[in-house]
Amino acid sequence: MFLLLWGIILPLAAQETEPPVALTYQSSLVGIGRAKVYDSYLSPLSYSGTHIGFLFEQMKQTGLCEKKIFAQHQLNATFADAKNPAGTAEDYAGALTYNYGLYYRFPEIKRFQFFAGGQIGGLFGMLYNSRNGNNPVDVKADFSFNLSGIAAYRMQIKQQLVNLRYQINVLVAGGLLSPEYGQSYYEIGLGEGGSYAYFASLHNRIAINQLLSVEFPFQICTLRFSFSHRFYQTNINDLQTQLIDRAIYIGLSRNFYTVRGKQSTSNHYRYVFE
Amino acid sequence: MFLNNRFFHSVAAGFTLGIMLLASSCVDIPDYNNTSRDNFEALWSIMDEHYCFFEYKNVDWDSIHTVYSQRIGNDMSSESLFLLLNEMLQTLQDGHVNLSTPFDVGRYWKWFEDYPANYDQTLIDGLLGTDYRIASGMRYKVLDDNIGYIRYADFSSGLGESNLDYVIEAFGLCDGIIIDVRNNGGGLLSNSDRFAARFFNQRDTVGYIRHKTGKGHNDFSAPYPVSIEPSTRLRYQKPVIVLTNRSCFSATNDFVNAMRRAPTVTILGDKTGGGSGLPFNSELPNGWSVRFSACPMLDAAMRQIEFGIEPDVPVDLRKEDLLEGKDTMIEAARQKIKEIN
Structure with a gap:
């Protein structure tokens, strides 16, 4: 066991015959980094600035496929304040992203773990340019099916346990909302008909999120550092968007189980990343 | 072994495919330098x-590029570059086209500079005196001959429903209203629609709007109707005169376009200045801002109103009246209301 157990009192009277208790992994992090914002509806120029974010992850074993399927919730809230190259105008970009994924866990090989699966999720966000009059905002709303993979490796440096993990999500297909090329929000406000929803796939949307994490379990907590790199790019109706951010996140992780009905007497625990 | 070479090859192929997709990125960000x-x-x-x-304006933009590109030098000062770029934009003859820099704003104002002003602020001040009322952006007063007068100088100024309720109620016993929007350079279209809705008794399509659907000069959407819904609050039923001049621009042009279809409204004065293109903003690599017409608005017959709207009753401000402290256009409006009644 290399991760710390939080928030529960473990039964001391162990029964060796009881199956191990499946623990839920949960982590909350905050991050800061750099963002690059380009949206041709707002400006022909690429903006750059500061990115801040909050990341929540939860992952646990399910009863599917002989308990080899794991479910993951990912919630990411981000905000960026970026300036144009001359520093005379600002873009504010905010987004909320949620993904629910199911993963197959392959058998462990020499401390390496691999998970592969898919996610469904969505993004809702907004880009606001402080200088524009009738075209100040570009609303971003999309949903997608993602391919996702996780690789985890645990090691020990002297007396310190260290857990490395890498996750990649690739948005494959879904849909998104977009105004037409030169359509104003005044027209949209009039209730102008037309199609604002578009099928999105790799031909018009490339979005890849990568997360490289390292965790240090200590006596009182598990400290997690992550490097996040998100790439989101769309080209709909000749309106082009490219959002790139790279950030360092720091936070805490824990493993726990929730008691439902009769409490297990087992003192064996199965971690998501073990 | 479960994780055999085939698995790793599949992973490698996936990454390669991902890199290829990124390399063939579908977004082409212009690579401008500040030169x-x-x-x-x-x-x-x-x-x-x-x-x-x-x-519509028969502008050959490619030839404009040819002409002005030759005049661009690498060592131009900011002022020289501004003058040249502004000169290029002047070819569009558009009051909604502005190049904004920290030291000057490029503009095309011939739509009012080349015509009589037809407006004198001292005459308005004399008419209103000191006992007029103010309802947000409107100054209003009942004139001696029982005609209501509203001076609305800026469609950016607040114009709430309760403001309009009070103003219309104040003029309930008047023989008619004069709405003076001369020298009103525009503002919010929502204010224009809200004001006009007080003078319609049934829904009316007063115009259309289009937008660009692509980069081509003629890539436009189908015209979408712009309608005025009658207000569900107080509506005015007596004669209304809207006073106009060449400085009625943008949202004011839109207001006049709508009001000329209202049942009791007469447009009196000079032709409006136009400005029917809903403007968008953009910027240059050096940080200068540019504003331009992006979405053309048409009248109810789908005609362009970019260069203004003719009044129902043309009236100019006469110098003789000006010397006597009279506003010819207001006097004509008062007379018109009396004739209608």
Whole structure:
């Protein structure tokens, strides 16, 4: 066991015959980094600035496929304040992203773990340019099916346990909302008909999120550092968007189980990343 | 072994595919530097891809590029570059086209500078005196001959429903209203629609709006109707005169376009200044801002109103009246209301 157990009192009277208790992994992090914002509806120029974010992850074993399927919730809230190259105008970009994924866990090989699966999720966000009059905002709303993979490796440096993990999500297909090329929000406000929803796939949307994490379990907590790199790019109706951010996140992780009905007497625990 | 070579090859192929997709990125971000040449090219391209009146105004934008590109030098000062770029934009003859820099704002104002002003603020001040009322952006008063007078100078000024309730109620016993929007350079279209809704008794399509659907000069959406819904609050039923001059622009042009279809309204004064293109904003690599017409608005017969709207009753401000402290156009409006009644 290399991760710390939080928030529960473990039964001391162990029964060796009881199956191990499946623990839920949960982590909350905050991050800061750099963002690059380009949206041709707002400006022909690429903006750059500061990115801040909050990341929540939860992952646990399910009863599917002989308990080899794991479910993951990912919630990411981000905000960026970026300036144009001359520093005379600002873009504010905010987004909320949620993904629910199911993963197959392959058998462990020499401390390496691999998970592969898919996610469904969505993004809702907004880009606001402080200088524009009738075209100040570009609303971003999309949903997608993602391919996702996780690789985890645990090691020990002297007396310190260290857990490395890498996750990649690739948005494959879904849909998104977009105004037409030169359509104003005044027209949209009039209730102008037309199609604002578009099928999105790799031909018009490339979005890849990568997360490289390292965790240090200590006596009182598990400290997690992550490097996040998100790439989101769309080209709909000749309106082009490219959002790139790279950030360092720091936070805490824990493993726990929730008691439902009769409490297990087992003192064996199965971690998501073990 | 479960994780055999085939698995790793599949993973490697997946990553390779991902890298190829990124390499063939579908987004082409312009790579501008802050040079005179790149600022010129950026401005020309912004207008080329977004401006909406090339065909209507018969402007050959490619030839404009040829002419002005030759005059761009690498060592131009900011002032010289501004003068040249502004001169290029003047060819569009559009009051909604502005190049904004920290030291000057390029503008095309011939739509009112080349015509009689037909407005004198001292006459308005004399008419209103000191006992007029103010309802947000409106100054209003019942004149001696029982005609209501509203001075609304800026469609950016607040215009709430309760403001309009009070003003219309105050004029309930009047023989008619004069709405003076001379020298009103525009503002919010929502204010224009809200004001006009007080003078319609049934829904009416007063115009249409289109937008660009692509970078081509003629890539436009189908015209979408712009309608005025009658207000569900107080509506005015007696004669209304809207006073106009060449400085009625943009949202004011839109207001006049709507009001001329209202059942009790007469447009009196000079032709409006126009400005029917809903403006968008963009910018140059050096940080200068540019505003331009992006979405053309048409009248109810789908005609362009970019160069203004003719009044029902043309009236100019006469110098003789001016010397006597009279506003010819207001006097004509008062007379018109009496004739209608």
